[in-house]
Amino acid sequence: MSGCLSKRCCTFIRSNFVNSRWFPRPIVMQHSTRSDVVEVPNLGSVGLDRSRTKYNLKEVLPFSAFLTDSFGREHNYLRISLTEKCNLRCQYCMPAEGVPLSPKSHLLSTDEITEISRLFVSQGVNKIRLTGGEPLVRPDILKIVDNLAKLDGIENIAMTTNGIALERKLPALKEAGLSQLNISLDTLNPAKFEFITRRKGWSHVMRAIDKAIELNYTPLKINCVVMRGLNEDEIDDFVQLTQTKPIDVRFIEYMPFDGNKWNDKKLVPMKEMLEKIETRWPALERIGDLPNDTSKAYKVPGFKGTIGFIASMSQPFCGTCNRLRLTADGNLKVCLFGNSEVSLRDILRSGATEEELLTVIGVAVGRKKKQHAGMFKLAKMKNRPMILIGKYYIEVLTMYYTGNILLMKRKLSFLKDRENVSSVKKPKDNYMMRKVGARMLDRFSHKVGGTFSYATYSIINGDCARAFSTGHDGDADVCLTHVDQHGKAKMVDVSGKNITERVATASGRVWLGGKAFDLLKVNKLSKGDVLTVSEVAGILAAKNTSNLIPLCHNIPLSKISVTLKLDDDTESVMVEATAKTTGLTGVEMEALVAVSVASLTVYDMCKAVTHDITIGDIKLTHKSGGKRDFSQ
Template sequence: MTNIENSCAFAYNTLLSWPRSSNDRWRQRKPGTSYFQDVEVKPFSEFLTDSFGRKHDYLRISLTERCNLRCQYCMPSEGVGLTPQERLLTADEIIKLSQLFASEGVTKIRLTGGEPLVRRDLIDIVREINLIPGIDVIAMTTNGVTLARHLPKLKEAGLSLINVSLDTLVPAKFEFITRRRGWDRVMKGIDAALQLGYNPVKINCVVMKGLNDDEILDFVQLTETKAVDVRFIEYMPFDGNKWNYEKFVSYQQMLDIIRDRWPELVRMQDSPNDTSKAYQVPGHIGRIGFITSMSEHFCGSCNRLRLTADGNLKVCLFGNAEVSLRDVIRSGHSDEELLKIIGVAVGNKKKQHAGYLNRMGIFIKDLHSNLNTAKRRFINQFGISIPSTFSTWRFFPAPIFHRCYRSTPARLSDFNDSYLNNKKFTHVDGKGKGKMVDVSQKEVTSRTAIASGTVVLAPEAFELVKRNKAEGGDVLTVSHIAGITGAKHTSFLIPFCHNINLSEVNLTFDLIDERYSVVITAKAVTKATTGVEMEALTAVSVGALALYDICKSVSQNNVITDIKLLHKSGGRSGTYNRNEDISIKHHDLQ
């Protein structure tokens, strides 16, 4: 059997052989009964009702991982890896799954991304979904850059609702946040939507302290004359977006700012499954709202399911459980078998998301309950005890935590005693003092190390570097020479590095237009008794500093980031290759 067939067979057989006992809530399905013990079948589909009684009639479908913007809070500066095209859902598969979910009670479908407008068959997909019985609403979340051009045909095809992501009303700031131009086109798209009768047009604004929190009142002012619903979204952590608490602005803080200007602000009635807390300034045409995923969760009324672009069903955006419906479809399983697998996934949905590990990262605190509950949850789920002194918000990328909890003992005390006793700093002696490692008895071998780093430049600086390279200039040549010189002087810069003879040092510079970035890669080779990781890393660092020094006369808005070891080989510890992970886009929340 193929890997796909094996995974599908495993999921299906797991369902059929689910352990049953007097205390188990799962039972063999019988006509007229539910999967849930002692719960009668409700009119709404049992497959889409979880164990807490939540009925999932809202499906979000990511049409693509691609985007024509590079928002700083959404995407790491080095970009993300993309799933091969053949592993993404086809239009036919999207329609088939939409029909299946609609047959079980889904009435609303939202198309997201990435950026859905970059998918060429978007209009055809909307048209086909609009023909599915039971689908009352087809919505789309977009960055709006190309919205005005596509919107007339999308409306004709059946698009019902539009959400536009816009984090600033200042064109220059838009370019800084998104690393692209296009603010005027986004505004044109919003106006086009209003002219075509979309009411309201929802505007999603991620609020970040020191970046756009000074524009909150300007966004509220938009609602005076425009039929827009501005939704202020609390800034949330994602792997690679460099989240920190200093950037966080809470719902209550935003509300206080607005009430200082409009004390008559009125709280509106929310619908049962709304994620946004609605308000309106009396006399204004539009409204505002707050999506409070960080400070006040709305898990209890969650009616959403998600399909990723590669066909994975996620019952919770912050959950770690996913099941590939794409693989099930492509292996030829029936709709009934597919529904059973969906039913198991929905039935296993947690009560709330906080504190769970997923592909984006991990919260080491339950923001929606007390700290002791959060501690117990992590002890139960991962077998790791959180120290009693822990009181701050922390965010660890998922790959780091994967390595931690998969390789360490069950308890923190065990971790300290048994695990750490086998680990030590080689550059520290038994008394805790720094020392140089004695390599005189090590074998002389050929050793190689490769490192990389990124210099994110201001757009104008990037264009000048690009032009200089095209004209045979020496901006990158100077950086190249600086990197080689830095590698040769590593032992003078890093206290405990050995002075070794380098047989090769070379740097390459890749200009990434869509990110205004220069990716520097350095390779160092030696034949010695010790490795050359530090030489490769120093070459990248000094080369990046030299480029930064040249560009700072044009703009101070340049950043050196993501310096890392990619590969090393030839030493006693064996070969190391760095694994990279993919992050998820922020606006999948919206």
């Protein structure tokens, strides 16, 4: 785009900021040779320099409301996880057997990463950091860096890597636009490196550090997670490294995540590390930190490099946090330690507009808490459950995005007409209504006719109490079919349905870990043939579904098949079951029960080897023959 500002941009500025408290006088748009420059005369009243007639838009406009939380924190830094895969198995990061990997189709594509990033950058994000897993195992890494570096408004493309594959890729990455680099290294001892990471590769990391210095990545940041009894004896060695190398060694307090068996006895707090360093270098001096820095910076006089401390546990820096995180499967996390996420991937793939996507982002950011729960509570929390912000709010948004206006109207009507709506209080946090929600709810109001009360807003936003079916036959699409209008369980009457051939397929996975998986591969587990026994167990369970699940009908199955396959990459067993019948109702539950019991049987027959077994990802993948066919 060249010449003057686009018509859309001018319209946006006029509609949102002209004659508001930001611009008490009208803005006059004039032609310019730059697309991001606007003529702004007579703006001394809003604190701008009268001697200047041209301002960049970022200097004139307030920071995006979508990326500002209820505590006034402006989020201009986006961290994007490119992959769940990693070529190391660091003890503080993941269990020895690795982590359950999402199917490739669940991960963000190159274009989706670029599109979501462009949206964030348009709202004020000027720094993006690429993380993982290990970002360099992603084959399209150069394309991603190149795409992001070309975004209008981006100032810094950074990457955090373990350095194993960095040396040979770094020149091309730098040319593509990678401007800042963090390398993870927890020990200067090759044997200890192998113990910590459960892999070889120390020499590769050291060569990568030298290559980064050679290519003028200054300061090159070295991330060192300090764990008591493991590497706290090397703190001085890392400081000594800064004498001759222009690096910034950042000592990170050991943090709790799922699978890393965190306990406070392994934690070495910043105060203790600092006292240890000052014993050897008493002249150690505190140097200034940049705004929003997570690291508290220090320097030994005369040394080329610096050191810093990231004290997430002992001295949290939540008050100045400006970071948002996007997971590899497209979920937005507003806090590293938070357990709330919202899927931008699903919303993007549903065909949502930019405005609708920004609305969801704005609500998520607005709900960011003042600070994390504290290290002892964090250690007990699950780090990545899928909890969508505002159950009913997201449900209604999804209906809107997919064009199902009729279903959305029925859902909203159901929520508004519930008997206990009047008892729902206005929420204390009106962030959504104040900044982004009012326009969205007003649009919903236009779609369905009429306006919303605060009680209805509360329900949509997920702040209401228990919801149950109205039990009206006409509202079957939006009702819980196994619950009557009084909230009591009931069996569904299927006598009015058509007799058709019905098929359902479900799948699941059992992650075993290396030892049990290796024994299973050669069929040497003490309890016998795990795969055959589990297959039979799944078939028997499917045939007894109505005895296990109280409200299921007793269905005569014409076919039930259960298959178990070994996945060497993840050291897991993939379980799939297909059920078939000709009758009045579907066989989804039969397929799901078969997968569940087959998975439990695998667990039972392998538990003598290890209890570190995970069953998960159990889901329906196909359903046909009923009113709503389904496949994924």
